[in-house]
Amino acid sequence: xxxxxxxxxxxxxxxxxxxxxxxxxxxxxxxxxxxxxxxxxxxxxxxxxxxxxxxxxxxxxxxxxxxxxxxxxxxxxxxxxxxxxxxxxxxxxxxxxxxxxxxxxxxxxxxxxxxxxxxxxxxxxxxxxxxxxxxxxxxxxxxxxxxxxxxxxxxxxxxxxxxxxxxxxxxxxxxxxxxxxxxxxxxxxxxxxxxxxxxxxxxxxxxxxxxxxxxxxxxxxxxxxxxxxxxxxxxxxxxxxxxxxxxxxxxxxxxxxxxxxxxxxxxxxxxxxxxxxxxxxxxxxxxxxxxxxxxxxxxxxxxxxxxxxxxxxxxxxxxxxxxxxxxxxxxxxxxxxxxxxxxxxxxxxxxxxxxxxxxxxxxxxxxxxxxxxxxxxxxxxxxxxxxxxxxxxxxxxxxxxxxxxxxxxxxxxxxxxxxxxxxxxxxxxxxxxxxxxxxxxxxxxxxxxxxxxxxxxxxxxxxxxxxxxxxxxxxxxxxxxxxxxxxxxxxxxxxxxxxxxxxxxxxxxxxxxxxxxxxxxxxxxxxxxxxxxxxxxxxxxxxxxxxxxxxxxxxx
Amino acid sequence: xxxxxxxxxxxxxxxxxxxxxxxxxxxxxxxxxxxxxxxxxxxxxxxxxxxxxxxxxxxxxxxxxxxxxxxxxxxxxxxxxxxxxxxxxxxxxxxxxxxxxxxxxxxxxxxxxxxxxxxxxxxxxxxxxxxxxxxxxxxxxxxxxxxxxxxxxxxxxxxxxxxxxxxxxxxxxxxxxxxxxxxxxxxxxxxxxxxxxxxxxxxxxxxxxxxxxxxxxxxxxxxxxxxxxxxxxxxxxxxxxxxxxxxxxxxxxxxxxxxxxxxxxxxxxxxxxxxxxxxxxxxxxxxxxxxxxxxx
Numbered sequence: 001x002x003x004x005x006x007x008x009x010x011x012x013x014x015x016x017x018x019x020x021x022x023x024x025x026x027x028x029x030x031x032x033x034x035x036x037x038x039x040x041x042x043x044x045x046x047x048x049x050x051x052x053x054x055x056x057x058x059x060x061x062x063x064x065x066x067x068x069x070x071x072x073x074x075x076x077x078x079x080x081x082x083x084x085x086x087x088x089x090x091x092x093x094x095x096x097x098x099x100x101x102x103x104x105x106x107x108x109x110x111x112x113x114x115x116x117x118x119x120x121x122x123x124x125x126x127x128x129x130x131x132x133x134x135x136x137x138x139x140x141x142x143x144x145x146x147x148x149x150x151x152x153x154x155x156x157x158x159x160x161x162x163x164x165x166x167x168x169x170x171x172x173x174x175x176x177x178x179x180x181x182x183x184x185x186x187x188x189x190x191x192x193x194x195x196x197x198x199x200x201x202x203x204x205x206x207x208x209x210x211x212x213x214x215x216x217x218x219x220x221x222x223x224x225x226x227x228x229x230x231x232x233x234x235x236x237x238x239x240x241x242x243x244x245x246x247x248x249x250x251x252x253x254x255x256x257x258x259x260x261x262x263x264x265x266x267x268x269x270x271x272x273x274x275x276x277x278x279x280x281x282x283x284x285x286x287x288x289x290x291x292x293x294x295x296x297x298x299x300x301x302x303x304x305x306x307x308x309x310x311x312x313x314x315x316x317x318x319x320x321x322x323x324x325x326x327x328x329x330x331x332x333x334x335x336x337x338x339x340x341x342x343x344x345x346x347x348x349x350x351x352x353x354x355x356x357x358x359x360x361x362x363x364x365x366x367x368x369x370x371x372x373x374x375x376x377x378x379x380x381x382x383x384x385x386x387x388x389x390x391x392x393x394x395x396x397x398x399x400x401x402x403x404x405x406x407x408x409x410x411x412x413x414x415x416x417x418x419x420x421x422x423x424x425x426x427x428x429x430x431x432x433x434x435x436x437x438x439x440x441x442x443x444x445x446x447x448x449x450x451x452x453x454x455x456x457x458x459x460x461x462x463x464x465x466x467x468x469x470x471x472x473x474x475x476x477x478x479x480x481x482x483x484x485x486x487x488x489x490x491x492x493x494x495x496x497x498x499x500x501x502x503x504x505x506x507x508x509x510x511x512x513x514x515x516x517x518x519x520x521x522x523x524x525x526x527x528x529x530x531x532x533x534x535x536x537x538x539x540x541x542x543x544x545x546x547x548x549x550x551x552x553x554x555x556x
Numbered sequence: 557x558x559x560x561x562x563x564x565x566x567x568x569x570x571x572x573x574x575x576x577x578x579x580x581x582x583x584x585x586x587x588x589x590x591x592x593x594x595x596x597x598x599x600x601x602x603x604x605x606x607x608x609x610x611x612x613x614x615x616x617x618x619x620x621x622x623x624x625x626x627x628x629x630x631x632x633x634x635x636x637x638x639x640x641x642x643x644x645x646x647x648x649x650x651x652x653x654x655x656x657x658x659x660x661x662x663x664x665x666x667x668x669x670x671x672x673x674x675x676x677x678x679x680x681x682x683x684x685x686x687x688x689x690x691x692x693x694x695x696x697x698x699x700x701x702x703x704x705x706x707x708x709x710x711x712x713x714x715x716x717x718x719x720x721x722x723x724x725x726x727x728x729x730x731x732x733x734x735x736x737x738x739x740x741x742x743x744x745x746x747x748x749x750x751x752x753x754x755x756x757x758x759x760x761x762x763x764x765x766x767x768x769x770x771x772x773x774x775x776x777x778x779x780x781x782x783x784x785x786x787x788x789x790x791x792x793x794x795x796x797x798x799x800x801x802x803x804x805x806x807x808x809x810x811x812x813x814x815x816x817x818x819x820x821x822x823x824x825x826x827x828x829x830x831x832x833x834x835x836x837x838x839x840x841x842x843x844x845x846x847x848x849x850x851x852x
Contacts (some may be wrong), residue, residue, distance in 0.1 A: 165559075429765075429767070508769065508771070539747075540746030540747070542746075556747065
């Protein structure tokens with residue numbers, strides 16, 4: 001059967017399948033990191049970004065494809081995390097623009113919309129770099145335009161062939177990839193999405209929807225406030241009940257066991273039912289007022305591997321509570337949002353002038369939506385956002401755009417491009433919040449120019465650079481550009497890094513944010529190393545409590 | 557015209573030579589270290605300058621007291637008996653109560669010695685910022701200006717004596733309650749140096765911050781350039797709290813950047829020193845009137 005028309009339903013299934021396929025390869029995409037640092041996050045970011053889209057369309061009615069794509073693109077945008085996520089969100093935005101006024105998509109329509117997506121994606125990056133996701137999608141678009149395809153099956157075959165070729169070629173275009181011996185991670189993620197879409201469109205059963213929901217459920221599970229349900233509450237929404245049942249030979253004949261019986265029982269006690277049999281496992285999702293009955297019923301066929309029962313009144317209330325907690329802050333001339341993670345860093349950044357912390361860092365980039373939520377809490381004439389991470393700059397800028405669209409208060413939102421924690425710290429440390437916004441912004445930008453950032457962490461794989469050999473498990477010292485030192489000894493790596501940091505002899509002040517893994521003895525040794533080797537530096541240590549990096553250095 | 561005494565106090569930081577050259581007298585405040593009270597001498601007779609600042613470096617707390625009323629009473633009465641008027645130019649009233657005490661005592665003394673004029677001027681500055689005004693007054697006196705003319709001159713120009721400095725450790729000023737700066741401004745920041753001026757009300761006011769000692773010196777020089785007028789005719793004064801190397805560095809920078817008659821370095825005396833702490837450096841010149849006011 002060949003598909004020549006794509007409707008919203010088919011595309012939705014394709015997107016879900018694309019997400020699923022990406023999820024399956026998430027760790028692999030994460031590991032495609034230029035630096036041998038355990039902070040790769042492209043896969044994770046792209047998954048979360050796609051989830052934004054699939055979440056937004058999960059309860060879609062039958063609808064036109066342009067309306068569907070608009071909703072999907074909006075969701076992707078709100079979920080976008082990291083640069084790869086932002087680029088991806090712009091691709092879907094373009095796709096939706098290209099599909100405007102269409103009820104369904106023909107093959108030429110799709111090619112045209114895809115091309116729009118590529119254009120939008122390129123526009124989202126100030127200086128587009130080749131050898132990245134951008135190249136992969138652009139070459140995919142070009143291949144579709146060069147060739148003729150009679151059906152979506154043919155189209156996706158040639159699209160994926162070309163994108164795979166393009167992906168493998170990325171190290172030839174981008175030297176940092178070649179040096180590190182990896183292909184581009186964003187490009188890989190993009191290919192996995194389209195591979196998953198191909199599976200769905202071309203009838204590869206592959207993806208089953210509930211697995212996506214299972215995983216999504218885990219990803220977004222959070223602490224639930226039980227105070228929302230008390231002695232006087234009434235059960236309004238029932239229990240979200242999910243389990244995996246191990247069928248047992250002692251109880252049933254597994255090969256011939258039909259879950260139709262379970263489904264018809266579930267229909268009698270609940271709704272929102274998803275039930276599938278996978279070999280000797282049965283996965284069930286149901287909303288019911290009587291979960292005990294469901295469990296007793298199903299136990300006659302086997303035993304439970306996993307069980308999750310949640311009072312949906314709490315889930316429901318939780319959403320309300322989260323909204324309520326976004327209490328308005330008092331009006332300020334200038335308010336500052338900074339993005340850091342680590343209990344010490346968060347506290348410290350607040351102490352030195354940040355009004356709202358958006359949690360996030362290298363391993364968990366916040367989405368534009370997280371920033372929008374933070375912006376909502378603030379009432380200020382000017383809001384300054386300090387992303388404190390190069391991967392968060394774009395999400396912050398996007399949030400600024402989104403917030404401007406929705407804003408009635410005419411808030412001026414400025415992203416000061418602090419690309420590291422050190423830069424964010426330096427920017428905050430040099431301002432006087434009683435000054436005018438323009439002076440504050442100028443002081444921040446000045447400060448950022450004069451700070452050098454350094455990081456110490458553990459290498460996750462061997463790499464050979466022209467003048468440095470990195471061994472897996474060693475401590476390495478790096479900045480945003482380069483790995484400078486490698487040693488099995490942590491402080492030797494620190495010293496090596498400091499010695500090679502630009503203008504170290506001209507610098508006067510060193511702030512050290514130490515991570516979770518650092519003990520007092522190490523700090524004492526660090527201080528004596530500084531006294532011996534860098535006596536001109538005035539230094540201070542701050543308990544950052546961050547993961548991944550043993551030390552974050554700000555040298556000014 | 558009656559002869560008049562030009563009188564300073566322990567915060568004017570003029571050494572013996574300068575006091576002699578300009579004919580300036582001073583009344584002493586007191587400080588307390590380890591439970592013992594010392595006269596705040598500008599000639600470091602009891603404790604040497606190093607002994608004094610080292611005690612602070614060791615973490616010893618030094619408290620200070622204003623000029624006692626009794627000291628004023630004796631000084632004013634003695635001058636009156638000798639047939640002299642008095643122009644007292646006292647430490648900024650934002651930092652010390654001495655000027656107020658002096659005014660109260662002056663009235664009493666003038667009630668007794670009806671012919672005597674005792675005029676008290678709030679310098680709205682301290683250290684050389686006050687010392688420069690004493691020297692200015694001395695020059696006016698030498699030019700034959702009356703005590704009232706000199707007083708009027710000072711009232712007009714006291715905020716044109718500009719001072720700008722930085723401290724090695726802000727906690728001394730904070731503890732002494734002698735700086736207006738919010739905690740968010742300085743928080744727990746590493747290597748941040750406040751750039752302090754004496755504002756229009758004579759308070760220490762942090763106008764900005766610099767990162768690192770060198771940048772702080774650059775900011776001080778920038779301030780001098782910005783506010784100083786006819787710097788080529790001026791001697792620029794630097795006072796420091798026992799950090800000669802740092803003061804000398806600042807002097808070199810000033811000479812590089814500003815064409816002036818010369819740079820004069822000396823120690824910050826015990827009273828100002830006790831509140832700013834070791835490592836403080838301050839530079840002084842005259843120029844534009846300082847109109848800024850820090851937080852109340």
